[in-house]
Amino acid sequence: MTSNIDSTQPRAYVVNATDSIDGESRDYTPELAEEDDEEKVTRCVPDFQFSLVDSEYDETLAFPDSVTILSNVGDKPVLVQRKDTDDDDDEEEGAGAFTGQPSEIPYSSIYGPSMKFNSFQRKVFIPGMEIQVRIIDNERSVTTHLLNPNLYTIELTHGPFTWTIKRRYKHFNSLHQQLSFFRTSLNIPFPMRSHKEKRATIKKAAIQMADEARLKSMQMSQTQTTLCETSQKVQSNGNSNAINTMVLASTSNSPLSNLGITGKRKKKERKLPRFPNRPESLITVESLPTRIKQLEDYLYNLLNISLYRNHHETLNFVEVSNVSFVSDLGIKGKEGAIQKRTGSTRPGQAGCNFFGCFQQKCCVRCSFFCSDVLYGKWRNRWFFVKETCFGYIRPTDGVIRSVILFDQGFDVSTGIYQTGMRKGLQVLTNNRHIILKCWTRRKCKEWMLYLKQTANSYARDFTYPNPHMSYAPVRSGIQASWHVDGSTYMGAIADALEEAKEEIYIADWWLSPEIYMKRPAVDGDYWRLDKILHRKASQGIKVFVLLYKEVEMALGINSYYSKQRLSHENIRVLRHPDHARAGVFFWAHHEKIVVVDQTYAFIGGLDLCYGRWDDYRHRLTDLGSISTASASGSTRRLGSFFAKDDADSAFGSQKSSRKCANVNSDLQKSEKLSANIKETQFEEVELRTLAPGDKLVIPELLSPPTSEQIAIEGMKLNTPEMERKNVLEKITTNAMRKGKDLVSRLTMTEHERSGSDKSPDVLRDPKQLVFTIDEVETGRLGGLEDPTPFQTQILNDYYGQAKYWFGKDYSNFILKDWMNLDAPLVDIIDRSTTPRMPWHDVGVCLVGAAARDVARHFIQRWNAVKLEKMRDNANFPYLMPKSYNNISLNPNITLKRQNRVTCQLLRSASSWSCGFIEQDLVEQSIHDAYIQTITKAQHFIYIENQFFITMQLGATGAYGNVRNQIGETLFKRIVRAHKERKTFRVFVIIPLLPGFEGDVGGSTGNAVRAITHWNYASISRGRSGILTRLQEVGIKDPGEYISFHSLRTNSQLNNNPITELIYVHSKLLIADDRVVICGSANINDRSMIGKRDSEIAAIITDEEFEDGRMNGKKYPSGVFAGRLRKFLFKEHLGLLDPDADRMPIDVTDPVIDQFWNGMWRRTATRNTELYEEIFKCLPTDKVKSYADLRKYQEEPPLCKSDPEMAMKRVANIQGFLVNLPLDFLNKEVLKPPGTSKEGLIPTAVWT
Known part of the structure; x- marks a missing residue:
């Protein structure tokens, strides 16, 4: 093919700029454009000049070194994109001349839109990275391959990636023919409608750019004008079939460069070495080095021409795809x-x-x-x-x-x-x-x-x-941190979610979208879980959520509502199992997992749901009222804060959009907001708290509201409203002490401030003061320094104004289980008469390789559910595990109390839960780790768990159905210590009552009594109980080796003392201050034997130690395990809050007699006696039958008969630790009657 451009003239690549638009034909000759870094566009059929003289290059495949496919119609190329370099630039395209280019493709690209393999839009290579080619080996086999005897081993290097392929000459030849056909097809127009439409778009843009360029033509230099005239001359001598052409000249200020339609004359073309056509069978051994060099040069040059490198035949030849060079995939x-x-x-x-x-x-x-x-x-x-x-x-x-x-x-x-x-x-x-x-x-x-x-x-x-037959290996040098109770655990999760860069994994038994991860909610709903996830999803972060799909007749956790509430194009939620199809009705997915970027993982006993958030204080009440400290130390409730809804200052907006805090005394507006809460959908309801960027309404001191007003606010009619007080007076007084400048600092609202350039500042009503959030945080009010920052003053002097538990988060599930979860702000119990049930739990955060192991379990479960339920739904992608090499941490995520540990992930998994093909395949590595850790313990075992259901090995009757061996192993370890006459302690803390709705002594308490029966049968009732067995082997006082305890707390409600048990939900074991097992697994068969509930846990062994004591002797105590155990002991014994009058108590040595008997057991016994004396609470050892229960409840407790004396006695209670009442209802049969619905359920459901 011969070029229409005179070879003696400067050559310029051209694009059709003349087209019939609206029936008109127009000619354009814009000025020459200056070289631009963006790739330029030439016309579909480039008129390149090729020499007919035979040479060492293959002229039929020649292309300018910058021509690439820009877009395509179907499988055919439409436009050609080019990028110019300097005339004397001898570097090959993509030879590393680009600086600042990434060395890998981002991991998030695997979630990008998929593209068929023969599309010209596929970009699989790393931008700006050269591809090196080297043939490193050759296998010659003349007998089996006569025509293509040589098998070449080709090593390719692209950025940090190196791989090898094996090809014969016929494969090279096939590739060459495909590319030749492709190159020839570019010279053939394809008159398709879609082709014309795409061309019309480019033509219109070119015409528009040319019109702008014409306005600047008078400013062009003489040289540029000459070039334009030359190009026009070439046009007049060109093909008569061509309508018009536009010379894309080089100019720095050409508007065409904005579209990338710029050009520059080139002096050299990218040429491929001539393909060696000599048949392979005629190549002798002596000629092989030459043939290898020819194929190397051919493939190297081919791969460094973008037009051919991105061709699907080339990609198939070098075996690359969209997952080849993705970062973090290894x-x-x-x-x-x-x-x-x-x-x-x-x-x-x-x-x-x-x-x-x-x-x-x-x-x-x-x-x-x-x-x-x-x-x-x-x-x-x-x-x-x-x-x-x-x-x-x-x-x-x-x-x-x-x-x-x-x-x-x-x-x-x-x-x-x-x-x-x-x-x-x-x-x-x-x-x-x-x-x-x-x-x-x-x-x-x-x-x-x-x-x-x-x-x-x-x-x-x-x-x-792996050890314990786990799916994951033992990892050393892992950074880990522990979190006691939901406050620090959820706060750490919120911080990690906020810094997520690529993906988030969440697996929960129950997930409540509207829970607040940080409390009190001084930032409005910024830290609400659904807001966090939607915020990250809007940033392009992929969120994958696995929820347990409950049996609706048995559970009311409403996972479908959670799924709908989280709906977003970047949030994918799967629920499992489909009970009828899977045949799984009794077992559950019980894991609690949060993984961020497969680098930070949180596991433990805490679901992200209602009732779980708590701190070490374990409050019983939350009326959301303002309380001020009086001289006597008592508190007085003053009123409630309500967030004012402002259309111009959304309560749930980002931190950056929060500009001011407004103090207003307009009660009618606040009542209007309260009425709107019931009328609007939940998405529009804002949290009624003080938050940056929002307006705080503090009503005047008024008479108690009517019942209609209370009903409007969504509160129960029998809930008394607290009197309201205006705190504006105190704020104004403090400000006026600094001077009158405060008045001049009153500003307008954000909406009014936007038009402040047109209207002057106006002095506002002194009842409505507006301060910037910076002033609130720093205490600079009216330009004056306040000794006590305003925000600190509000939070300290007026604590309690924001509720910690909103709506259904305030719960007592033994009295009333959750219901109507689609109305999250509506209380399920009366706050004014019923205390909440505190929640005690423990979780851990793992970083690095251990987090990847947690993510691997999630990925395995997700892919199994995807295969089962969403096989052909491309909106639910398969997940891919990241590489374990070169794990990079996020510098913005900082976790407290991080320690270096050795860690191994454990789980309970089976066919139904993880998609195993073999029905009999089971993993129970959590159970194995418990057994091994207890067996190897030398000094003590500390256990916190929701259940303690574990029987004697080989037990008969119904007890023989319990198969886990934790109780058996504890029994053997204590017997061994007794025989060796060594001190060995076992601490066991479980809830006083199981977490089921119902009265333990009434007709609604069958479920409560069923779990209580199995707990007591494992401890002391019957021949399989561990205490009974210890006594049978000659241990007169098993309490010297093992003790069972629970947690209880007390408070005041309406000036009356109240008490409630603390629900222990932890799944924790600590051994010898060196080993920790923490996860989601309870001590029962459901969690331990693998075939039932799915669980996950981690066994953590310390690598860092500090000085400690064990039984009075020096002992290297693990930093992670030891400090966690000490914190728990201090929490349970009430030692976390400083008290100058309290005798110092040392919890360093947990096994010495002075602590075991003198502190731990004595404190539990004293607290138990005080609670029984003051509150006559249940359960108790004084109630051994239902008759005793009725008699016990007839007598009024001290808190009712003599409240003043009760308050004095309550002051003697220390901490939360109480004894587990082992004789409670021991004369009654607690198993559910066979005629009840609980009795019809298989025993395995309870054990």
Whole structure:
């Protein structure tokens, strides 16, 4: 092909700028554009000049070194994009000349829109990175491959990634022919409608840019004018079929450069070395080095021309795809086209042989007849292998169709006996069974070898057996932190979520979207869970949530509402199981997991739901009223704060948009807001608290509101309203002490301030003061320094103005379970008469490789549910685990109390919960870790758990159904200590009553009594109880070795003393101040044996130690475990708050007799006696039958008969620790009657 441009004239690449628009034809000749860094556009059929003289270069494939595909219509290219370089620039395209380019593709790209493999828009390579090519080996086989005897091993390097491929000459030749055809097709116009529409868009833009360029043509230099005239001359001598052309000249101020339609004359073209056409069979051994050099040069130059490098045939040749160079996925791995048999991923269809009819020995193929005929459809897939997983992509649309994790069930085999084909490949894991078919036996063997090599190297941690038979290995050097109670735990989660960069994983038994992660909510709803997740989703962060799908007749946690409430295009929620389809009605997903960027993981006993947030004070009341401290130390309730709804200052806005805090005394407006709360949907209801950027309404002192007003506010009619007081007077007084300048600092609202340039400042009513948030935080009011910052003064002097527990978060589930969760702000119990039930729990945060292990469990569960429920829904993608090498931490996430530990993840998992193919496959590594830790303990075991259901090994009758061996192991360890005459202590803390709605002594308490029965049967009632067994072996006082306790607290409500148990929900074990097991698993069969509830936990061993004592001797105490145990002891004994009158108590040595008997057991006994004396609370050892219960409740407690004396006696209670009443109702049968609904449920549900 010969160029129409005179070779003696300066050459410029041209684009059609003349088109018939609205029936008119227009000619444009804009000025030459200056070289721009953006890629330029030429016309669809470039008129390049090629020499007909034979040379060492292949002229038919020549392209200017900057021509690439810009856009396409279907599978055909429409536009050509170009980028110019300096005339004397000899660097190859992409040869690293670009500075500041990323060395990897962002991890978030795997969630980007999928694109079919033959699309010209696929961008799989790292921008600005050169591809190095080197043929490192050659295998010559003349006997088996006559025409193509040489098999070349090619090493390619792209950025930090290096991989090898094996190709024969025929593969090079096939690629060359495909690219030649592609290059020729660019010279052929495709008169398609979509083609014309796309061209029209470019033409209109070009015309518009040319019009702007014409306005500046008078400012062009003489040289530029000459170039334009030259280009016009070339146009007049050109092809008559061409309508008009526009010379894209080089100018710095051409508007065309904004569209990228600029150009520059070039002196050289990108040329490919001539492809060696000599047949491979004629190449002698002596000529091989030359042939290798020719193929190297050809492929190197080919891969560094963007037009050919991004061609789908080239991508297939070098075995790359969209997951090849993604950061955090690890090495590039091996990839390639392969065929997969449909149905092989579904249990029951893999290896089908027509009910055994074809399992005859006469022919191996007979056993695969049914699979090939009925389920033998073969689909083309792009198979890839990464460090710890593998999967395949559907080339027709680029969607990832499967991600399979390496695990201990991994196996790969090939051959006719395993697959029924000589070129077949069978891959097995615990979750999947797939049959693949390769093009050649050599490729099949390559795949098998690479899979085995990866399993034995990168994935070794998951394919080889691990301690406790866990799915995850032991990790050393892990940063971990512990969190006691929901306050610090949820706060740390909120901070981590706020700094998420790529993805968030959440798995919960119950998730309440409207809970506040930080309290009191001084930032409005900024830290509300659903707001956090929606905020991150709006930033492009992907959020994946796994929820337990409850049996609605049995549980009212309403997971469907949670799913709908979190609806967002970047939030994906899956609920599991579908009970009827899975056949799972009694078991639950019980994990509590939050993972941020697969780098920070939170696990423990805390769901992100109602009732869980608490702190070490374990408050019983939350009336949301203002209280001021009096001289006597008592408190007085004054009023409530209400957030004013302002259309111009949204309460839930971002921190940056919060400008002022407004103090207003307009009661009618606040009542209007209260009325709107009931009328509007929840999304529009704002939290009634003081928050930056919001307006605080402090009503005047008024008479108590009417019942209608109370009803409007969504409160119960029998809830007395507290008197309201105006605190404006105090604020004004404090300000006036500094001077009269305060008045001049009164400003307008944010809405009015936006128009302040048109209207002067006006002195506002002194009842409505507006301060900037900076003034509120720093105390600079009216430009004056206040000794006590305003915000601190409000929070300290007027504590209690913001509720800690809003709506249904204020709960007492033993009195009334949750209901109507779609109305989150409506209370379920009367705050004025009923105390809430405090919640005690423990969680841990893991960083780095251990967090990746937690994420791996989540990914395995998500992918299993995706396969089961959303197989063909591309909106729910498969998840991929990140690499364990070079884990980078987020510097913005800082966690308190981080310590270096050794950590291993544990879990309870089975077929229904994790998608195992084999029904009998079970993982119970949590149970195994408990057994081993208890057995190896030398000094003490500390246990906090929601249940203690564990029987004697080999127990008979109904007790024989309990299979976990934790109680048996504790029994053996205590007996061993007794025989060795060594001091050994076991602390056990469980709730006083199970967490089920109902009266333990009434007709509604069957569920409560059922759990109580199994707890007591495991402890002291019957021959299987651990205390009974210890006495039988000669230990007269088992209390010297093991003690069972609970937690209880007290407070005042309406000036009357009240009490309530603290619900212990922790799943914690601490041994010897060195080992911690923390997670979601209870001590019962549901959590421990693996086949029932799914659970996750971590066993943590200290690597850092500090001086401690054990039984009076010096002892290296672990920093992580020791400090956690000491904090818990201080919390339970009431030692966290400073008290000058209290005798100092040392909790360093937990096993010495002075502490065990002199402090721990004595405090529990004294507190128990005081609670029984003052409150006559239940449960108690004084009630051994239902008759005793009725008599016990007839006598009025001291708190009713003599409140003043009760208040004095309450002051003697220290901490929360009480004894577990082991004789409570011991004369009654607590098992549910067989005729009740609880009695009809299988025993396994309770144990």
